[in-house]
Amino acid sequence: xxxxxxxxxxxxxxxxxxxxxxxxxxxxxxxxxxxxxxxxxxxxxxxxxxxxxxxxxxxxxxxxxxxxxxxxxxxxxxxxxxxxxxxxxxxxxxxxxxxxxxxxxxxxxxxxxxxxxxxxxxxxxxxxxxxxxxxxxxxxxxxxxxxxxxxxxxxxxxxx
Amino acid sequence: xxxxxxxxxxxxxxxxxxxxxxxxxxxxxxxxxxxxxxxxxxxxxxxxxxxxxxxxxxxxxxxxxxxxxxxxxxxxxxxxxxxxxxxxxxxxxxxxxxxxxxxxxxxxxxxxxxxxxxxxxxxxxxxxxxxxxxxxxxxxxxxxxxxxxxxxxxxxxxxxxxxxxxxxxxxxxxxxxxxxxxxxxxxxxxxxxxxxxxxxxxxxxx
Numbered sequence: 001x002x003x004x005x006x007x008x009x010x011x012x013x014x015x016x017x018x019x020x021x022x023x024x025x026x027x028x029x030x031x032x033x034x035x036x037x038x039x040x041x042x043x044x045x046x047x048x049x050x051x052x053x054x055x056x057x058x059x060x061x062x063x064x065x066x067x068x069x070x071x072x073x074x075x076x077x078x079x080x081x082x083x084x085x086x087x088x089x090x091x092x093x094x095x096x097x098x099x100x101x102x103x104x105x106x107x108x109x110x111x112x113x114x115x116x117x118x119x120x121x122x123x124x125x126x127x128x129x130x131x132x133x134x135x136x137x138x139x140x141x142x143x144x145x146x147x148x149x150x151x152x153x154x155x156x157x158x159x160x
Numbered sequence: 161x162x163x164x165x166x167x168x169x170x171x172x173x174x175x176x177x178x179x180x181x182x183x184x185x186x187x188x189x190x191x192x193x194x195x196x197x198x199x200x201x202x203x204x205x206x207x208x209x210x211x212x213x214x215x216x217x218x219x220x221x222x223x224x225x226x227x228x229x230x231x232x233x234x235x236x237x238x239x240x241x242x243x244x245x246x247x248x249x250x251x252x253x254x255x256x257x258x259x260x261x262x263x264x265x266x267x268x269x270x271x272x273x274x275x276x277x278x279x280x281x282x283x284x285x286x287x288x289x290x291x292x293x294x295x296x297x298x299x300x301x302x303x304x305x306x307x308x309x310x311x312x313x314x315x316x317x318x319x320x321x322x323x324x325x326x327x328x329x330x331x332x333x334x335x336x337x338x339x340x341x342x343x344x345x346x347x348x349x350x351x352x353x354x355x356x357x358x359x360x361x362x363x364x365x366x
Contacts, residue, residue: 131304138307141219
């Protein structure tokens with residue numbers, strides 16, 4: 001398969017930006033520009049409960065998302081990084097961390113268990129790394145499909 | 161793009177469902193764990209694999225997931241802007257909530273912050289400022305949901321397609337030849353079964 005990870009690099013870059021935005025409140029406290037941190041809280045508000053007891057602190061400021069979401073976004077970034085660096089294809093086992101996290105989330109929501117922040121972050125990290133790796137394959141194949149499609153249309157256009 | 165004719169239905173339905181679920185007042189709490197975004201992506205993959213007559217590639221699922229995510233993101237952004245217009249006082253509640261979350265502010269910064277946040281509270285600026293961010297998150301999460309859905313649903317639907325093809329008596333000699341060739345290659349150890357769904361990247365220099 002032709003290796004052309006440009007699309008994966010673009011998504012990797014944007015996932016890195018998301019991780020940076022999560023740490024923006026802590027960075028803004030250090031720099032003294034608090035508006036940056038508040039913008040991060042506002043941006044992530046629809047996607048995370050941002051409860052104080054479920055989030056980590058850094059430099060005295062709560063991070064932009066909870067521990068689980070931090071693990072997910074960080075994991076996606078790491079998963080894409082592993083995809084770009086690795087040459088191995090994943091086995092079906094890559095779906096297991098995804099189910100672990102979904103099960104943990106469901107049991108916590110139903111009140112059956114109460115996982116701590118570290119466990120939530122680790123499970124989110126597992127989910128994110130697996131998802132990021134799968135995401136890399138999806139984007140690489142999508143690039144191939146679009147490349148073939150446009151080449152074919154360009155060739156037909158040139159002929160006609 | 162062998163299954164082009166099925167893309168529109170898959171991403172429209174999945175995008176609408178995901179966007180509406182993300183926008184409804186109490187149900188949208190599910191988005192706290194990106195649930196509806198992943199669900200939308202998975203739904204698009206399921207719809208595509210279910211309706212496709214030929215085998216679906218992971219890239220096609222990713223494409224449909226991306227479109228469904230973008231559609232859901234636009235619906236969500238639109239409804240959030242409408243909420244800002246209808247209920248501007250809600251934004252004051254947001255500011256108070258942020259203050260109570262323990263973010264310490266020097267007193268001289270509070271006026272500056274209130275002015276800046278009131279500027280952001282303008283519906284048009286709000287939409288422009290956060291639209292890109294919402295589309296990015298919805299897009300990435302929906303693609304993830306779609307590739308997870310592809311991994312789960314496509315093998316099952318591929319088997320159903322093959323059984324349907326065999327039982328309908330269509331010309332199967334060519335697919336069977338390709339299938340047996342693939343099996344031979346797997347037996348010889350040149351590729352693994354998982355490479356059918358997750359093709360390995362070529363090594364440098366090959």
